[in-house]
Amino acid sequence: MKLQTFFLMVFSVVALGFTEGGSQLQPDKFDVRVLLAKAERSDVFEWTLKSPNGFFLRDPDDGTIQEIKGTKITVSFKQGRITINRRRLVKNGVELVAKSGETAFMGNRYAGFFALDYASREGLVHLVNHVDIEDYLYSVLRWESWPGWPLEVNKALTIACRTFLVKKILDSRREKEDGSFVRSYDIRATNMDQTYKGIHEFVALRKALEETRGIVMTFGGKPIEAMYDTCCGGVVPADLEGVDFVKAPYLKRDYACTYCKNCSLYTWKVIYRTSDFKELIRAGIEDAVPVRDIRILRRDKAHVVREVQVKTNSAWIALSGQKIYSLLKDIKSLCFSLKRDGNKIIATGHGCGHHLGLCQWGAREMVRQGWNYKEVLEFFYPGISFTSIKVVYVDKTV
Ligand SMILES: [Zn+2]
Incomplete structure (x- = not known):
């Protein structure tokens, strides 16, 4: 009951x-x-x-x-x-x-x-x-x-x-x-x-x-999947691959947020010793064979890394961007580049997390410039409406 x-x-x-x-x-x-x-x-x-x-x-x-x-x-x-x-x-x-x-x-x-x-x-x-x-x-x-x-x-x-x-x-x-x-x-x-x-x-x-x-925010009369993140890094969500924008059109923002550009996560850098970097990647390879080299093979339109190739003694192995993200705990998002510098590898990237929905540092700057909370949310979730929920108790036996 x-x-x-x-x-x-x-x-x-x-x-x-x-x-x-x-x-x-x-x-x-x-x-x-x-x-x-x-x-x-x-x-x-x-x-x-x-x-x-x-x-x-x-x-x-x-x-x-x-x-x-x-x-x-x-x-x-x-x-x-x-x-x-x-x-x-x-x-x-x-x-x-x-x-x-x-x-x-x-x-x-x-x-x-x-x-x-x-x-x-x-x-x-x-x-x-x-x-x-x-x-x-x-x-x-x-x-x-x-x-x-x-x-x-x-x-x-x-x-x-x-x-x-x-x-x-x-x-x-x-x-x-x-x-x-x-x-x-x-x-x-x-x-x-x-x-x-x-x-x-x-x-x-x-x-x-x-x-x-x-x-709450709704689209088509239903509550939306209100994704949010610390800093979007200027990535345009509509250019991201692998998001079902038919199901969630309110996440398909096709213009950039640059309001977060003064946030330290807008552009970030992580420096690895090459040997440490290769060990981290090695943990994600079958049989954990030694890594000789790594290169980014494919990005989507949003510049997010989707496929990486890893060279071992015997072959090139393909790893997904998500896999790399799980192996390199210090990188903040998949929107990154790799550069060699002597015995170091420098990862440089933009934003933090999934780049979808509300950008918190962006919202903070928008409010500083005079935007109200509804305007901020309408910017990050295009096409939404605001709706009040009321919980109505209905007893089936009545
Ligand atoms: Zn932002």
């Missing part, structure tokens, strides 16, 4: 809850499910949660609660079952609810409650923090923005983060044939999605949330 209610609630965000034109509707309380940790059946792991006033265990199906002794919960896995404080859990899921206040986990403090979910078929255990959507965004802003930057910049980023989240929620809560959701969580807590580390004290960020409350 609870799952159905969640589904309908999110469904209603799409079907009923969007009102065009940006009227400031207040979203009701709505919990987002953030994946904090996961483990496989074969892993040895122990997760410890602490709360000063102790915990309840709550059954996710019928809501019955059971008190836990002490202020600590230790979760691990034994003989195919989850154990909580060394006692085996009969069901495949349980909620860990602090009696009051925060919960400490891995050095951070969290609001909301936690859910343990064991997908026995896949052998995966998930620890998921259920937290109010605006509290989640308040946390994310601490790590994804610069809290000391002007309010208008952080308002733009708040809307990007909220939109990114709402898209994730809608994707994860699609109902499968058996009535369950696609995923037991909405979003990951790492920079694979958005960095989330719970409670913090940067209260100034509340203003950016309050002044944009409920606002």
Whole structure:
């Protein structure tokens, strides 16, 4: 019943809850499910949660609660079952609810409650923090923005983060044939999605949330995939290869942002000793044979490296740009060139990350020049509209 209610609630965000034109509707309380940790059946792991006033265990199906002794919960896995404080859990899921206040986990403090979910078929255990959507965004802003930057910049980023989240929620809560959701969580807590580390004290960020409350960006009536990055380096996204611009036309910006040109990431340089550089590349080659030489074979129209050739003692081997990116941890993006200088190799590049969507340093300069947050977002995501979400609770039984 609870799952159905969640589904309908999110469904209603799409079907009923969007009102065009940006009227400031207040979203009701709505919990987002953030994946904090996961483990496989074969892993040895122990997760410890602490709360000063102790915990309840709550059954996710019928809501019955059971008190836990002490202020600590230790979760691990034994003989195919989850154990909580060394006692085996009969069901495949349980909620860990602090009696009051925060919960400490891995050095951070969290609001909301936690859910343990064991997908026995896949052998995966998930620890998921259920937290109010605006509290989640308040946390994310601490790590994804610069809290000391002007309010208008952080308002733009708040809307990007909220939109990114709402898209994730809608994707994860699609109902499968058996009535369950696609995923037991909405979003990951790492920079694979958005960095989330719970409670913090940067209260100034509340203003950016309050002044944009409920606002998301849409295209064709649906929330967009609101990609953002630190610095675009002047790369024109429309020239990038491998992006589905039919699905995401709002990412196909065909003009450059040069507002970030004073950012240190606009043009960056990494110097390697040639021997170190070759060792790094060698790790990505089958059999790890020694590397003699490397050359960039192909770039796309945006000047982003798509294919590299590596010379070994016996052959030239092709590696994808993505592979090189994973091997050279210090380079900031795939928009780079290589130059030899004595016993050094110098990598020079532009921008940081994927070059799509909002450029944060660009946005900062635009705001300094008088742009407002809506103008900034319309520049980086061409063709979007602004929409307010309202979470409408619909009970299927009514
Ligand atoms: Zn830029």
